[in-house]
Amino acid sequence: MKFDVVTIFPAAVQHAVGMGIVGRAVERQVLEVVVHDLRDYTTDKHRVVDDVPYGGGPGMVLKPEPLFRAIESMTADGADKPFVLLTSPQGTVLTQTVVERLSRHPRIAIVCGRYEGVDERVRSLVDEEISIGDYVLSGGELPALVVIDAVARLVPGVVGDEQSVAEDSFGRGLLDFPHYTRPAVVTTGTAGEVLKVPEVLLSGNHAEIRRWRKREALARTLERRPELLAHASLDDEEKELLRELQADIRPSR
Numbered sequence: 001m002k003f004d005v006v007t008i009f010p011a012a013v014q015h016a017v018g019m020g021i022v023g024r025a026v027e028r029q030v031l032e033v034v035v036h037d038l039r040d041y042t043t044d045k046h047r048v049v050d051d052v053p054y055g056g057g058p059g060m061v062l063k064p065e066p067l068f069r070a071i072e073s074m075t076a077d078g079a080d081k082p083f084v085l086l087t088s089p090q091g092t093v094l095t096q097t098v099v100e101r102l103s104r105h106p107r108i109a110i111v112c113g114r115y116e117g118v119d120e121r122v123r124s125l126v127d128e129e130i131s132i133g134d135y136v137l138s139g140g141e142l143p144a145l146v147v148i149d150a151v152a153r154l155v156p157g158v159v160g161d162e163q164s165v166a167e168d169s170f171g172r173g174l175l176d177f178p179h180y181t182r183p184a185v186v187t188t189g190t191a192g193e194v195l196k197v198p199e200v201l202l203s204g205n206h207a208e209i210r211r212w213r214k215r216e217a218l219a220r221t222l223e224r225r226p227e228l229l230a231h232a233s234l235d236d237e238e239k240e241l242l243r244e245l246q247a248d249i250r251p252s253r
């Protein structure tokens with residue numbers, strides 16, 4: 001899969017995509033990320049990418065022509081046209097369902113907005129606007145990196161362990177269960193509290209562990225994000241556990 005990113009901060013984006021799971025996938029050529037410096041698509045001496053808004057008002061707007069040239073450059077060699085995204089608070093809010101849909105495109109271009117936004121006419125070359133949430137950022141670079149990270153994880157071979165992607169709780173519409181590692185007992189420095197790992201995880205009883213994890217994931221989801229349960233894909237055991245939790249029944253087993 002290939003990503004193109006159009007940005008006025010190419011070094012920052014290039015640095016970020018070199019890290020972690022995405023960085024390793026790029027090295028292994030399972031993923032390709034091409035970062036385009038918007039200023040390379042200007043034609044003036046000062047490489048100006050922004051201008052004052054028509055109608056007045058504060059702030060600056062990204063000029064249309066450099067963005068047009070940047071997007072059009074992606075297919076200048078006859079390559080297949082990417083699915084073009086614009087990061088914007090006006091867009092479709094990114095969820096795992098949207099991530100799954102995006103992951104079916106072989107090539108995605110992400111235009112990072114800056115300043116007050118982009119000239120509205122750029123939207124004629126945009127297939128979809130994507131928001132990563134209802135808050136205001138100063139630019140689309142972080143949203144672009146969020147989209148790349150979440151989508152790349154669904155590309156076969158990007159995450160080493162395919163099972164962890166398949167079993168990922170959010171992928172199934174639930175919050176995650178609690179995780180623990182060694183040591184089995186820790187004491188906090190300040191309060192002197194003794195914190196133990198739940199006994200069941202040390203039991204070696206894998207059927208009981210699986211069931212405990214399911215119950216914990218469901219209990220957390222019910223407590224923190226009950227609206228997720230309407231669309232979650234639950235197996236029969238999970239449906240039964242959820243009924244017990246909703247009725248506040250102490251489990252019989």
Ligand code: 4HQ
Pocket residue numbers: 087088089112113114115116117118130131132133134135136137138139140143
């Ligand atoms: N932006 N999700 C870029 C965002 C945003 C978001 C604000 C995008 C500024 C120029 N993008 N403009 N939230 O806050 O995607």
